[in-house]
Amino acid sequence: MKYKLYIKNATQLVTVSKDNKPFLVGKEMSNVEIIENGSLIVDEKGVIVDVGKEQDIGPKYRDAEFERVIDASGKSVIPGFVDGHTHPVFAGDRVHEFAMKLAGATYLEVQQAGGGITFTVNHTRQASEDELLSLLQPRLDRMLRQGTTTIEAKSGYGLEKDTEMKMLKVLHRANKIHPVEIVSTYLGAHSIPKGSTAAQATQDIVENQLPELARLRAAGEISPANIDVFLEKGFFELDDTRRILEAGKALGLEINFHGDELSYMASGELAGELKARAISHLEKVSEEGMKTMAATPTFGVLLPTTAYVLRLEAPPARRMIELGVPVCLGSDFNPNAHCLSMPFVMNLACVLMKMNMNESLIAATLNSAASLNISNTHGSLEVNKFGDMIVIDSPRWEHIIYEMVDPPILNVIKKGTVVFSK
Ligand SMILES: N=CN[C@@H](CCC(=O)O)C(=O)O
Numbered sequence: 126m127k128y129k130l131y132i133k134n135a136t137q138l139v140t141v142s143k144d145n146k147p148f149l150v151g152k153e154m155s156n157v158e159i160i161e162n163g164s165l166i167v168d169e170k171g172v173i174v175d176v177g178k179e180q181d182i183g184p185k186y187r188d189a190e191f192e193r194v195i196d197a198s199g200k201s202v203i204p205g206f207v208d209g210h211t212h213p214v215f216a217g218d219r220v221h222e223f224a225m226k227l228a229g230a231t232y233l234e235v236q237q238a239g240g241g242i243t244f245t246v247n248h249t250r251q252a253s254e255d256e257l258l259s260l261l262q263p264r265l266d267r268m269l270r271q272g273t274t275t276i277e278a279k280s281g282y283g284l285e286k287d288t289e290m291k292m293l294k295v296l297h298r299a300n301k302i303h304p305v306e307i308v309s310t311y312l313g314a315h316s317i318p319k320g321s322t323a324a325q326a327t328q329d330i331v332e333n334q335l336p337e338l339a340r341l342r343a344a345g346e347i348s349p350a351n352i353d354v355f356l357e358k359g360f361f362e363l364d365d366t367r368r369i370l371e372a373g374k375a376l377g378l379e380i381n382f383h384g385d386e387l388s389y390m391a392s393g394e395l396a397g398e399l400k401a402r403a404i405s406h407l408e409k410v411s412e413e414g415m416k417t418m419a420a421t422p423t424f425g426v427l428l429p430t431t432a433y434v435l436r437l438e439a440p441p442a443r444r445m446i447e448l449g450v451p452v453c454l455g456s457d458f459n460p461n462a463h464c465l466s467m468p469f470v471m472n473l474a475c476v477l478m479k480m481n482m483n484e485s486l487i488a489a490t491l492n493s494a495a496s497l498n499i500s501n502t503h504g505s506l507e508v509n510k511f512g513d514m515i516v517i518d519s520p521r522w523e524h525i526i527y528e529m530v531d532p533p534i535l536n537v538i539k540k541g542t543v544v545f546s547k
C-alpha cells in the first residue's frame with residue numbers, strides 16, 4: 126500500500142482534539158491533546174488515515190511505501206493555522222496612514238480624511254483581475270511560510286457590483302492555484318460608497334449585487350460561502366445590516382459579520398436573532414451579547430492586531446471564554462493591520478487578551494475551522510481530516526508562540542504535501 130506522508134516519532138504530536146469534537150469552549154479550551162512520540166500517516170488523497178504512538182504506528186506500516194517520511198524526533202507538530210478573518214485582495218499601499226495613526230489619528234479620522242477603506246476602494250476598482258491575483262499570491266506565500274494553511278478571505282474593496290465580483294473571482298482563481306485554501310466571503314457592505322446613502326447602498330446590495338453573486342456562483346465563477354457586513358455607526362447600522370444578512374442567508378450564505386468594533390451595536394443580540402455563524406472584532410460587545418453568542422452558538426472571531434495597531438481596548442476574550450462563547454482568532458490582514466502571521470496573532474492574543482497558549486492554539490485551528498463550517502475536515506490532526514500541519518524545530522510546540530517574529534517553522538504541509546521548507 127502506498128501513502129503520501131509518514132510523520133515519524135514527533136516528540137510532541139499536537140492533535141489539538143480527539144473524538145471529532147466540532148469545536149471547544151470554556152475550560153475545554155485550556156487543554157490541547159498531545160501524543161508524545163507520536164506518528165501520523167496521510168494517504169494519497171491528503172487525508173489522515175492513522176495517528177498514534179510511534180511504537181504502534183511503526184510496526185503497523187513496516188511494509189508500506191511512502192512518498193515522503195519526515196523524522197520528527199526532537200520536533201513538534203501542530204495543525205496548520207486556519208486564519209478566521211482576512212482582507213487579502215486589494216491594491217494600493219497605506220503605509221502613510223500608519224504614520225498618521227502613530228501621530229494620534231483614529232481609524233474614523235483617517236477614513237474621514239479620504240483614507241482607510243475609501244483609499245483602498247479607489248485603487249482596487251482600478252486594478253484588473255490579473256493584477257489583483259498577482260498581488261494576492263505573494264501575500265498567500267507569506268501566510269503559508271508562517272504556518273497558515275487555510276484562510277477566510279473577504280471581498281469588500283469594491284462597494285459596487287463589478288469590483289465586488291472581480292474580488293470574488295480572484296479568490297476563486299487563487300484557491301485553485303495556491304496551496305493556501307480559501308473560504309471566501311462576500312463583503313459588499315464594507316463601507317458606504319461615495320455619493321450614496323446607507324439606504325441606497327443597502328438597496329444596491331440586495332437588488333443588484335446579490336442576484337449577480339447568485340448568477341456567478343451558479344456559473345462556477347465564484348464560490349462565496351459567507352456574507353459579511355461592517356455593522357458600525359456611520360457605516361451600516363442595525364436595520365440595513367439585518368436586511369443584507371437576511372438576503373444573503375436566503376441565498377444559502379452563512380452569516381459572518383464585523384460587529385461591536387468601534388461602537389457597541391448590539392451585534393451579539395442580532396447574531397442570536399439571525400442565528401449567525403460568527404461575529405468578528407467584538408471589542409465593544411455587551412454582556413448580554415456574549416451570553417447570546419454562547420447560547421446560539423455564534424463564534425467570536427477575535428482580531429488582536431486591530432486593537433494593537435489602533436491602540437484600542439482589546440476584546441474581552443477572558444469573559445467570552447468564561448461564558449462559553451466559542452472563541453477563534455484571525456489576523457485581520459488588511460491595509461490597516463498589515464499582519465500575515467498567525468504566530469504573532471497568537472502571541473498578541475496571549476499578551477494583550479490574556480488567553481493562555483492552549484486557548485490560542487485551539488482558537489487558531491479547530492475553532493476557526495468551525496467558524497467556517499469546515500471543522501469536520503480541518504483544524505485538528507484526527508483521522509479523516511486533511512493532513513494540514515506545521516513541523517516546529519523544537520520539542521515543545523509552544524515555541525511557535527513564544528519565539529516572536531521568526532518562529533522556528535521547519536515545514537508547512539498541506540493535504541500531506543510539503544509546501545514550505547526552511
Ligand atoms: N473594520 C472594518 N474592516 C477592516 C479594516 C479594513 C480597512 O481598514 O481596510 C477590519 O476588519 O479591521
Ligand SMILES: [Zn+2]
Binds near residue numbers: 383405457459
Ligand atoms: Zn475585517
